[in-house]
Amino acid sequence: MTKNTPLAGVIGMPIGHSRSPALHCHWLRRYGIKGHYIPMPVPEADLADTLKVLPRIGFVGVNVTIPHKEAVLALAHSTTDLARRIGAANTLTFSESGIHADNTDAFGFIENLKVGAPNWTASQGPALMIGAGGAARAVLVALLDEGVGEVRIANRTIDRSKRIAAEFGPRAVPVNFDNVRHAMEDAALLVNTTSLGMTGEPPLNVTLEKLPNSATVTDLVYTPLETPLLAAAKEHGCVTVDGLGMLLHQAVPGFERWFGRTPEVDDALRNAVLKG
Ligand code: NAP
Numbered sequence: 001m002t003k004n005t006p007l008a009g010v011i012g013m014p015i016g017h018s019r020s021p022a023l024h025c026h027w028l029r030r031y032g033i034k035g036h037y038i039p040m041p042v043p044e045a046d047l048a049d050t051l052k053v054l055p056r057i058g059f060v061g062v063n064v065t066i067p068h069k070e071a072v073l074a075l076a077h078s079t080t081d082l083a084r085r086i087g088a089a090n091t092l093t094f095s096e097s098g099i100h101a102d103n104t105d106a107f108g109f110i111e112n113l114k115v116g117a118p119n120w121t122a123s124q125g126p127a128l129m130i131g132a133g134g135a136a137r138a139v140l141v142a143l144l145d146e147g148v149g150e151v152r153i154a155n156r157t158i159d160r161s162k163r164i165a166a167e168f169g170p171r172a173v174p175v176n177f178d179n180v181r182h183a184m185e186d187a188a189l190l191v192n193t194t195s196l197g198m199t200g201e202p203p204l205n206v207t208l209e210k211l212p213n214s215a216t217v218t219d220l221v222y223t224p225l226e227t228p229l230l231a232a233a234k235e236h237g238c239v240t241v242d243g244l245g246m247l248l249h250q251a252v253p254g255f256e257r258w259f260g261r262t263p264e265v266d267d268a269l270r271n272a273v274l275k276g
Contacts, residue, residue, distance in 0.1 A: 007058045008258045009038035011050065012065035016041075019273050020063050023251050026272035027263040035259050042068065051075055055094035060258040062092050063251070069134065076101035086137045091254040105138035108250025109220075110146055113189075115249075115265075116241030117216040122147035125188030129153050130180070130204060132160040135220050136193040140164065143189075144171055152183045156194075184211040190233070192219040197227035204229050213237035220246060225274075244270060 010020040016039070024037035040062075042050045047068055054062065064072050069088035073079055076089065077098030083089040089101035113120060127148050129136055132155035143151050153161040154175045161174035175183045184190065190211060196204040198221045206229070211217075217233035222243035230240045248265045256262045263269075 004034060005058070006035045006060040006258055007038065008035065008061050008063075008254070009040050009059065010063040010065060011040045011042040011047075011068060013041050013043055013067060015039045015065070018065060019247060019276065020065075020251065022273050022276050023248065023269065024255060026269055027255055027261075028259070030268070031259075031261050031263065033259050033261065044068070044071070047071055048075055051092070051099060055099075059094060061094055061254060063254060064090050064092060072099075072101055075099065082106060082141065086141050088134055088137070090250065091257075093254075093257050102253065103138060104250040104253045105135065105246070106142035106145070107253065108246040108248070109139050110142045111249035111252075111265075112243075112245030113216070113218060113241055116218070116245060117239045119239070120189060120216045123149075125186055126150040126152055127189040127191065128175075128180070128183050128187040129191045129193055130196075130206070131155055131193035132157070132164050133193065137164065139191055139193050139220070140168060140172060144168060148189070152187070154180045154183060180206050181210050184208070184215075187211060188215055190215060190217045190238075192221065192227070192229050195221065197221045197229050199223050203227070208232055208236045208238075211236065211238065215239075216241065219243050222247065244273065248273065 010018050018039055021037055021039050028035050072089050079101045083101050083103040086103045089103050091102045091104050093100045127143050132153055140151055150171055152173050152175045154177050155161040165172040165174040192204050195201055213236055216239045218241040219227045219230050220243045221227050225242045233240045
């Protein structure tokens with residue numbers, strides 16, 4: 001393979017579930033780009049060696065998924081401020097100056113929200129985030145950078161919400177899971193960042209009666225596309241935004257850097273990814 005046939009891919013373990021190959025291969029076909037995007041199962045013990053070898057054999061970059069998102073930060077030669085604040089990277093670009101690590105999940109989240117709920121603005125009121133895991137950190141950074149005045153964080157393990165809140169300053173406010181109903185009262189945005197509601201998982205058990213029906217509700221879970229939370233929010237009169245768009249939008253910067261073309265997120269892409 002040569003520079004004329006750039007190679008990219010996704011590394012993780014396991015990797016079979018990843019939708020990234022369907023997504024990038026759709027764009028490669030659509031724009032007639034001579035290039036390949038390959039899923040690569042990489043055990044933790046092989047991560048450092050893999051990242052040394054890939055640039056030498058024609059790879060221009062890779063996406064990174066579980067369990068390597070945090071570990072790659074220490075292996076990169078440069079890291080964006082965003083990836084450092086989130087504490088994880090999902091997009092690596094290889095060049096003569098080494099491995100550059102970025103995190104595009106915050107971008108993907110906010111783009112999806114803006115497209116799906118064009119009337120939502122950061123100044124409308126507080127956001128309530130359920131969950132405090134890795135994805136929650138990207139959502140929190142996205143909302144703070146967008147200018148949301150207060151982001152409430154409710155998590156089953158309250159210590160985790162307290163730790164994140166302490167790290168990100170006074171606009172991030174931990175709330176007890178038992179007070180979620182109360183925290184909804186004046187919320188303009190509700191985000192599920194937990195895995196609850198995913199096919200095979202129990203639903204997120206919250207009642208929306210206190211949530212203003214002017215609020216926007218979004219879920220990071222996208223299997224199913226309409227989670228029980230989104231179905232209840234729609235029933236309540238809220239604008240809802242599914243999580244698939246976040247996955248699609250987070251892929252844009254990587255494709256652009258590796259293959260030299262800004263790709264479009266549209267229905268054809270959604271359908272290609274849903275078909276797998
Ligand atoms: P993670 O780091 O493992 O965090 C999981 C979160 O879910 C934690 O807050 C955890 O609470 C909570 N949780 C799990 N089981 C629970 C239960 N039974 N009851 C209450 N809370 C529970 O995972 P992650 O990487 O943040 O991913 C979270 C979800 O986001 C996954 O479904 C992932 O697929 C999705 N995601 C989607 C996108 C996208 O592009 N749409 C991007 C990234 C992630 P504790 O702290 O109490 O354990």
